[in-house]
Amino acid sequence: MAGGLKKPVNIFKLKNLGEPKEVFNWRLWFAVVSFGLLGAARGIDEGLISGAFNSKDFQKTINYSSYNTVDQANIKANVSAMVQIGSVAGALFAFLICDRIGRIWATRQLCVVWIVGISMFMGANGNLGVIYAGRFIAGFGVGQTPVVGPVYIAEIAPASIRGLCTCIFTGFVYLGIVLAYFANYGCQVNLGDVSHARWQVPTSLHIMFAGLIFFLTFFQCESPRYLVKKGEDEEAMQVMSRLRHLSPDDDYVVREMTAIKLSHHAEMEATAGVGWFGVLKESFGDRSNLYRIGIAIGAQIMSQWSGAGSITLYAPDLFSLLGITGTNENLLVTAVFGIIKLAAAVACALFLVDVIGRKRALLLGITLQALSMIYVAGFLTAVPELGVVTGYKLTPAEEGPSKGAIAAIYVSGFGWALGWNSMQYLLTAELFPLRIRAFCTSLAMTFHFANQYGNSRAVPNMLLPTSSGGLSPMGTFWLFAAITIIGGLWVFFFVPETAGRSLESMDRLFNLPWYKIGLHGNQDAEARDQVFDEKQMRAEHDTATAGHVEMRSRTNESRV
Structure with missing residues (x-):
């Protein structure tokens, strides 16, 4: 028997799932990193745009000073959020192209669109219409990344490290943020604030990463699960063999491919000949799938309105609000903020998401985020002049609480990276059956970007004083704190633990009664898995025994 099961050598997993040591090989990690780089698309934009917009040269280029305070807030919000509007369209488009031309070619086309949009933005020469159009087109490419990247990674990763692999995508979000923050800081210090290079050099990070990702796709294979879906079983077997670094007839590869094909064939038989209407009917007409959609969409709404994403986007402005003065100091503090979020994402990927599980990591992150928001809201309540009275300077007694x-x-950023920002991609990528995975992931990411747009577009106006129609800084952070707490309660009662489960076994989890899924789902589903595995083993044993008896009977007949 080729390649019998060997003791796994992987410390970053929830439990022993019996993978051979060959499974954790360089080809797997190369593929995961290549598609994980797609996460940098969002991170780079979130980290760059506020610093670029605050460049005096950029403001001069668009004649920013000629507008009143409210108009300035609207222009800043529009420029910053235009990528999110484009991303809504990109996320909707992603499932069509991802299922039509595959994960590899979908990645290549989004890289081209991304580069075209950023090139328009950089060459707009102060024309606000071209700036808006360029950022919308770039967003159309960027919006496809959280659909294509996590779906591909989840489809090639072994179950025991699927959380780690998918969180690598999240880690690259923060790597993009860190590079963007430090690019802004370095250009501010070394190039000054009066040349186009001050904001165009950092913006070129977009083109560098898009080009690198496009190049790396030529060294990768299509997802085996996508190939099975297209009926190319032989090629799927070869790709899985290559990714697992095992021969095609190895027990582990055969078992994994058999589970994928059986699951897909069962889905196809249940929905034969119904086309796109069947995808919609299966998504919204099946109780278990509807529950999954509710989790995926709920995660996007709760995470985006918890406020942490807008803190990343407008970090320099918020640090100024809390008492950091000086452009260089502000950008440096912002860059350190990016490093902290990157460290949290790495910690989550390596030591938490597959070790303590998705749900515990998410609740830990939400708790840290909620406590942080409450403290900031309380500080702004105690010093209501901040963000309201122009030029207000902190008193000596207020400087300590300001720090x-x-x-x-910083703690809220750590909690965000540990919790919501990792889980909103991971849960979405691993919840759904193969037939509707791309569509449901696109649907969830559409809500992701729609809510991210709404939040990022609203925050500059929300921070305005109540006399100007805003909530004031104090009211904005109290709102964020309340939504974060509500999100934590929702996760506790309704979101199940999915760590360690194969993608094909999720059905047994979500076929439980709805009131059991969140609090007790994984334990009950594991018991069902054991029963299912025992039945499958008995069936395989009975088949093998029957085959052996038939062979002996034929042998005896030939002798007679």
Whole structure:
């Protein structure tokens, strides 16, 4: 028997799932990193745009000073959020092209669109219409990344490290943020604030990453699960063999491919000949799938309105609000903020998401985020002049709490990276059956970008004083704190633990009664898995025994 099961050598997993040591090989990690780089698309934009917009040269180029305070807030919000509007369309488009031309070619086309949009933005020469159009087109490419990247990674990763592999995508979000923050800081210090290079050099990070990802796709294979879906079983077997670094007839590869094909064939038989209407009917007409959609969409709404994403986008402005003065100091503090979020994402990927599980990591992150938001909101309540009275300077008694508020922003970033920002991609990528996975992931990411747009577009106006129609900084952070707490309660009661489960076994989890899924789902589903595995083993044993008896009977007949 080729390649019998060997003791796994992988410390970053929830439990022993029996993978041979060959499974954790360089080809797998190369593929995961190549598609994980797609996460940098969002991170780079979130980290760059606020610093670029605050460049005096950029403001001069668009004649920013000629507008009143409210118009300035609207222009800043529009420029910053235009990528999110484009991303809504990109996320909707992603499932069509991802299922039509495959994960590899979908990645190549989004890289081209991304580069075209950023090139328009950089060459707009102050024309706000071209700036908006360029950022919308770039968003159309960027919006496809959280659909294509996590779906591909989840489809090639072994179950025991699927959380780790998918969180690598999240880690690259923060790598993009860190590079963007430091690019802004370095160009501010070394190039000054009066040349186009001050904001165009950092913006070129977009083109560098898009080009690198496009190049790396030529060294990768299509997802085996996608190939099975297209009926190319032989090629799927070869790709899985290559990814697992095992021969095609190895027990592990055969078993994994058999499970994928059986699951897909069962889906196809249940929905034969119904086309796109069947995808919609299966998504919204099946109780278990509807529950999954509810989790995926709920995660996007709760995470985006918890406020952490807008803190990343407008970090320099918020640090100024809390008492950081000076452009260089502000950008440096912002860059350190990016490093902290990157460290949290790495910690989550390596030591938490597959070790303590998705749900515990998410609740831990939400708790840190909620405590931080409450502290910042309390500080702004105690010093209501901040963000309301122009040029207000902190008193000596207020400087200590101000530093505490800045530290709380750091803690909120750590909690965000540990919790919501990792789980909103991971849960979405692993919840759904193969037939509807791309569509449901696109649907969830559409809500992701729609809510991200709404939040990022609203925050500059929300921070305005109540006299100007805003909530004031104090009211904005109290709102974020309340939504974060509500999100934590929702996760506790309704989101199940999915760590360690194969993608094909999710059905047994979500076929439980709805009131059991969130609190007790994984335990009950594991018991069902054991029963299912025992039945499957008995069936395989009975088949083998029957075959052996038939062979002996034929042998005896030939002798007679």
